[in-house]
Amino acid sequence: MxxxxxxxxxxxxxxxxxxxxxxxxxxxxxxxxxxxxxxxxxxxxxxxxxxxxxxxxxxxxxxxxxxxxxxxxxxxxxxxxxxxxxxxxxxxxxxxxxxxxxxxxxxxxxxxxxxxxxxxxxxxxxxxxxxxxxxxxxxxxxxxxxxxxxxxxxxxxxxxxxxxxxxxxxxxxxxxxxxxxxxxxxxxxxxxxxxxxxxxxxxxxxxxxxxxxxxxxxxxxxxxxxxxxxxxxxxxxxxxxxxxxxxxGGHSPAIVLDDADLPAAAAGVAAAKFANAGQSCIAVNRLFVQRPVYDAFLPLLLERVAALRPGHGADEGTTLGPLIDFAGLDKVERHVADAVKRGASVAAGGRRWEPPRPGLAGAFYEPTVLTGADDTMLISTEETFGPVLPVYVFDEDGEAVERANATDYGLAAYVFGSGLARVWRTVDRLDFGVVAVNEPFPVRPELPFGGTKNxxxxxxxxxxxxxxxxxxxxxxxxx
Missing domain, CATH: 3.40.605.10 (Aldehyde Dehydrogenase; Chain A, domain 1)
Structure with a gap:
């Protein structure tokens, strides 16, 4: 030693x-x-x-x-x-x-x-x-x-x-x-x-x-x-x-089908997005919710997000730590500003988090949900690597898969639904190396891990x- x-x-x-x-x-x-x-x-x-x-x-x-x-x-x-x-x-x-x-x-x-x-x-x-x-x-x-x-x-x-x-x-x-x-x-x-x-x-x-x-x-x-x-x-x-x-890199989509268990899906999406403050290559970066359940699902998701507690990782009760550095914070802010400029609305968060106690000087950002997102925004085309989740609405299953696949990345994807044939068809058409069904953490030693495309x-x-x-x-x- x-x-x-x-x-x-x-x-x-x-x-x-x-x-x-x-x-x-x-x-x-x-x-x-x-x-x-x-x-x-x-x-x-x-x-x-x-x-x-x-x-x-x-x-x-x-x-x-x-x-x-x-x-x-x-x-x-x-x-x-x-x-x-x-x-x-x-x-x-x-x-x-x-x-x-x-x-x-x-x-x-x-x-x-x-x-x-x-x-x-x-x-x-x-x-x-x-x-x-x-x-x-x-x-x-x-x-x-x-x-x-x-x-x-x-x-x-x-x-x-x-x-x-x-x-x-x-x-x-x-x-x-x-x-x-x-x-x-x-x-x-x-x-x-x-x-x-x-x-x-x-x-x-x-x-x-x-x-x-x-x-x-x-x-x-x-x-x-x-x-x-x-x-x-x-x-x-x-x-x-x-x-x-x-x-x-990844640019992971999550698809919530209209037959999903909505409370479980909201919990799963929040966990898959905000673990490690969103700084994960398999974090959900794009959330597609089917139109018939959008109005019921969004409040459930926002409730989960509101329960997150930013702070020092060693403090009791903290569930969201800082970004690793201020370069990461700058990218998060740039993506949010661009989305809002292009018509998105901030449903939760949307700014730097101000610590209630002295001593926390790091790159903290509030857990954020953006609604009204579209596929032209920076946050739709680039990996954000931070605690920001844009939400999109879709009508047909095939539309969600097509939009989910419209990226140069293919690491992980998430599907929430209950119909076996429908879920299986969605999984089969997603061009990603790792797909999670009704769960937020698809990485385990027994399963191969890696991506397609870039x-x-x-x-x-x-x-x-x-x-x-x-x-x-x-x-x-x-x-």
Missing amino acids: PEDPSTATLLIGGEWRTADATFEVVDPATLEPVARAADAGPREALAALDAACAAFPAWRDTAAEERATALGAAAARIRAGADSLAALMTAENGKPLAEARGEIMSSARMLDWAAEEGRRASGRVTPRAGGGLVLRAPVGPALAITPWNFPASMLVRKAGLALAAGCPVIVKPAEQTPLVGTELVRLIADGLPPGVLQSITTTRPKDVVDALLADRRLRKVSFTGSTDVGLGLLRSTADHLRRTSLEM SGQEREGGSEGIDAYLESKSVSMRL
């Missing part, structure tokens, strides 16, 4: 290190310092890759059972430390403590799932006539680039699958939230061979990532973040191919998740 764990946030070759420079991590609710972290550069990144390459042969040859046992033990340590990990996440991310603890516990379940998938990642024997073997082998050293909005679950999901498959992995947490990622790496790396799991914190992500991408020894990149950055990572494969998993490629989770870290090798034999 390093003498100063607040700045020794680089795990390289089994050793915790500092760097020549450090950076400050702030509480987004108060803008007060939380800690300092090591600010790595290309030199440290390449040292981590050296260590990963050195560790690869032995980790590749380690029995799947042994890898799974190590990951299962790490999941138990995460559960044991859930309270302190959640408090750390709230301090640097701002989300309410209950949400943070839920994410930590979800991370432990993801690690358990990865362990079991490692046990099941076997090849096959083909039929005797013209037969042979199909072997599965880890792709090699991997880089996991994780986001600030879910700094625990995204890190664990990527690292767990890589490690279960036999790939050493270098984790690069987001600069806004390096602390909980570092602590999770400590818990997972305990007992692993040096170089198998490493962590790089930095405020120079482009320099660090570019140095790694220029090295052909890096065989896999898994990224969660903005579409622009993700497409840039894909362009880096123009000269030499590298397995690249991308989970990028929302990404490949999948994490489910039985498909480990495939992103494995290559298939065909063996035809005559003995």
Whole structure:
């Protein structure tokens, strides 16, 4: 254990290190310092890759059972430390403590799932006539680039699958939230061979990532973040191919059919929209309500929104934390102003939230509902990433699906209704990688997660998740 764990946030070759420079991590609710972290550069990144390459042969040859046992033990340590990990996440991310603890516990379940998938990642024997073997082998050293909005679950999901498959992995947490990622790496790396799991914190992500991408020894990149950055990572494969998993932006629709359970739908929409202050790639960004139930549904939704309580995530009763920074707040305000200018009405919220107590200086915004929205507004065409929900009216089911699909993104969608055939038809026609029916939280370890179109490629989770870290090798034999 390093003498100063607040700045020794680089795990390289089994050793915790500092760097020549450090950076400050702030509480987004108060803008007060939380800690300092090591600010790595290309030199440290390449040292981590050296260590990963050195560790690869032995980790590749380690029995799947042994890898799974190590990951299962790490999941138990995460559960044991859930309270302190959640408090750390709230301090640097701002989300309410209950949400943070839920994410930590979800991370432990993801690690358990990865362990079991490692046990099941076997090849096959083909039929005797013209037969042979199909072997599965880890792709090699991997880089996991994780986001600030879910700094625990995204890190664990990527690292767990890589490690279960036999790939050493270098984790690069987001600069806004390096602390909980570092602590999770400590818990997972305990007992692993040096170089198998490493962590790089930095405020120079482009320099660090570019140095790694220029090295052909890096065989896999898994990224969660903005579409622009993700497409840039894909362009880096123009000269030499590298397995690249991308989970990028979303513009999620929710469709409330006229046979839906309206109170349950209102609760589900509010939960799917306002969790993490709307800062989620699968948050509902566009709500389509069928005309016959619109007047009955809207008051139910507004009642749910009125019950939300902004504040510091560690304060009792808080259900809505701040935005991560003021750039995010500026975008929210720009989208609301444009919508109102184009004819939308503010049914709830619509402005910055003024804290009732001193000390809260962060980028708070009231939970907001806009009615009278149309498909030409900025909020209809761009991901807002904040606590603002535009509501649209539709008449026919096919119209709702067509408007929901009218986006370059295809990560998640939500359907609320009761008729099985009707719901199934709607789900089948939605062009999204993840669809939730009558529930707000469609992410779980057992299901593959990922999008279509500009929302990404490949999948994490489910039985498909480990495939992103494995290559298939065909063996035809005559003995």
